[in-house]
Amino acid sequence: MSAPGTITRMAADAPPEVRPVHVRAGRLEHRLGLLAALGGFGMIALTYAPMLWLGIMSVSADPLGGLPGPFTLEWYDRLFTDRRWVGPLLASMGCGTVVGLACAASGLLVARALPQLRARGALLIAFLAPLFIPGVLLGAGLFLYLRVFLGLRLGWWSVFLAHFAWAYPFALLALLVTTTRFDTRLNDAAADLGAGPWRRFVDVEFPLIMPGVVSAALFGFLLSFNELARTILLRGTATTLPLFEWAQATSHSSNVPLIFALATLVLLASLLLIGVSFWMLFGRAADR
Numbered sequence: 001m002s003a004p005g006t007i008t009r010m011a012a013d014a015p016p017e018v019r020p021v022h023v024r025a026g027r028l029e030h031r032l033g034l035l036a037a038l039g040g041f042g043m044i045a046l047t048y049a050p051m052l053w054l055g056i057m058s059v060s061a062d063p064l065g066g067l068p069g070p071f072t073l074e075w076y077d078r079l080f081t082d083r084r085w086v087g088p089l090l091a092s093m094g095c096g097t098v099v100g101l102a103c104a105a106s107g108l109l110v111a112r113a114l115p116q117l118r119a120r121g122a123l124l125i126a127f128l129a130p131l132f133i134p135g136v137l138l139g140a141g142l143f144l145y146l147r148v149f150l151g152l153r154l155g156w157w158s159v160f161l162a163h164f165a166w167a168y169p170f171a172l173l174a175l176l177v178t179t180t181r182f183d184t185r186l187n188d189a190a191a192d193l194g195a196g197p198w199r200r201f202v203d204v205e206f207p208l209i210m211p212g213v214v215s216a217a218l219f220g221f222l223l224s225f226n227e228l229a230r231t232i233l234l235r236g237t238a239t240t241l242p243l244f245e246w247a248q249a250t251s252h253s254s255n256v257p258l259i260f261a262l263a264t265l266v267l268l269a270s271l272l273l274i275g276v277s278f279w280m281l282f283g284r285a286a287d288r
Helices: 004-012 021-057 074-081 086-116 120-132 135-149 156-179 185-192 197-225 229-234 241-250 256-287
Strands: none
Touching (some): 021 256, 074 256, 086 120, 086 156, 086 241, 120 156, 156 197, 156 229, 197 256, 229 241, 241 256
């Protein structure tokens, strides 16, 4: 048996190239983590910097000049004086609300049944196919089918149909995240205690999948509220807020600076809606 001192000297005399392996691996992981963090912060900056710049230029006297300043609230004053945007705004909010509710309700029915089916993979691909179809192509296809082939008069119903086809796959994905993670044994336990199907859904299942339902409704509302490519082809005589902004930005007599102020207000309202929704879903639960 070797003495403890001999073992210590043998470990100390080990080749130097063997001992730093873990150190080099640690340094590599650190550099990769730093690179990933820089990339993540870069994407955050790329996402939010244009929004911040939009808000800054909305209070600039010359928003199209390239540099902000001098600062003024003139464009907001003109925006609230020229109220032509109010009608399209209310129309977009109404259409978005209907689309959001339809996405949440229909998506909930499919998301609850899909995990129990044998051909769920093929069905899921069919439901998600609109995600991979360009918006203009889908709008043109619906226009040719509804207006040219069927001879129907386009209007708000066709706008709703186009928005629903675009938003539904996102809503379904949000719902599948919660429904596939739901433990069906909870329903079995409730049934053993005498609860019927409706009581099991209301008291057991729905509270646990409610974040997915709210997310689906938010997806439907926000995607419908901001939709333009499909709306242009299927609007008939309907005018949404994105259509109004697009017309103002492209016409010769447009007031482009007003669009900066209007877009900033819409952005703040959207962020507020998302913040309140997340607080209701997750913030209050964390405080309990």
